[in-house]
Amino acid sequence: MAKQALGKGLGALIKKQTGSGVPASTVSPDESKRVRDVPLDQVVPSPLQPRTTFIESPLDDLMESIRQHGIIQPLIVRPVDGKLELIAGERRWRASQKLGLATVPVIEREASDRDVLEMALIENLQREDLNPMEEAAGYVRLAREFTMKQEEIAARVGKSRASVANAMRLLDLHSDVQLLVAQARLSVGHAKAILSIKDRDAQLLASDQVIRRQLTVRATEKLAQTFQNDLATPAADGTKKPAAATPARETDAHIRAIENRLRDLFATHVAITHSPKKGRIELEYYGNDDLQRILELLGADEV
Structure with missing residues (x-):
């Protein structure tokens, strides 16, 4: 399968139309006439950007492409407080910073905070280098802030409803276990097995064993069942065992x-x-x- 053309933006990702009938980040023929170069330091990232980490390797690939071909697609920006705030193209902006470029091509566009956040979320959710917890958080934000159902989210990002639902469930994990998943120390398969443990403290204890013993997903499922069975067994006085004591x-x-x-x-x-x-x-x-x-x-x- 041929690679996506460099710089292909949200137009290929977001089916929702803006008021002008143009997909949110597609550059229309009229807009292409308004491309202008501006000082790089005049462009600032959006505080609405939901992405928390940017993987260096894909950014290095983008830098090499920019060295050879320049920035093919302009950054989409909006004027805010005397600066130009990014709507789309933060990876190109970051790559330009690392390359030490003096100017970048931009197109100005009017957009509300809601439009910017929705575009950023959906663009990020289409990227392969998004970690599972960022993906889960993105789906939840779309559901909560834009009242989208799982079916609608799945259609917008090109995934199945089941994959969206399973990703969102990861947020039911203990916060420290979520961090292990985000750091790729625990796979999504292992995390799904640990989700069967209802007590969050017990989830953390199980995760620690999985990592130390380098358990397979199948072995993790068995371990999780052991933890859950222990939690379901009443203590000697008839009360539920606390997770911290099972095992302590x-x-x-x-x-x-x-x-x-x-x-x-x-x-x-x-x-x-x-x-x-x-x-x-x-x-x-x-x-x-x-x-x-x-x-x-x-x-x-x-x-």
């Missing part, structure tokens, strides 16, 4: 310490699965010789 944070720290001691003893990866009712210790070995070495340390080499 102190117990979890103790298990980590045991793992470290065993790792030093056996010189291999050790993982302990612990719950109040049962547990499992796993030792990894790498080939027959390594297995024999571990068996000798266990005193089981003659078994």
Whole structure:
């Protein structure tokens, strides 16, 4: 499949029409006559920009293209307080800054705050480098601030309703778990498995085990089921067990310490699965010789 042309903007992404009948970020023939170069420092980012991080690698690719071909599509801006505030084209603006360009081509357009926010949200949601939590937050903002239903959001961003719904559910995770997903330390598949744990503190404890033990998604599903079963089991006095005690944070720290001691003893990866009712210790070995070495340390080499 051929790559999208550089600079192809929101016109290909947003089907909603503005009052002039022109898609929000498409440059009309009349507007193309009004392109002008302005000092780069006169252009400022919009405070309505919902994007919180910009991945460097795609930005480097854009910089190289600008070096060779210049900025093909002008930035769309609106006049605000003596400056030109970006409506569309923040990546081009950032790339221009890094390249040290003195001027950039712009087209001025009138747009309300609501128009700017909606355009920015939908443009960002179309980008492949958006992290899952930014994507989820974008969908929720469209739903809350623009009263869009999941079906409408899905149609506007070109995704299925199920994918939109699943993304939005990620915001039900503990805030620290959300950060792990945003940092790509926890995959969306792992996060979906952890969502089956209803207690947020327990979600955090489970996430910690998933990362430390490098569990697969399937193994994470089993771990989550163990956590949820423990939460559903009443304590001895008939009350619901608090998440912090199932397993307790102190117990979890103790298990980590045991793992470290065993790792030093056996010189291999050790993982302990612990719950109040049962547990499992796993030792990894790498080939027959390594297995024999571990068996000798266990005193089981003659078994």
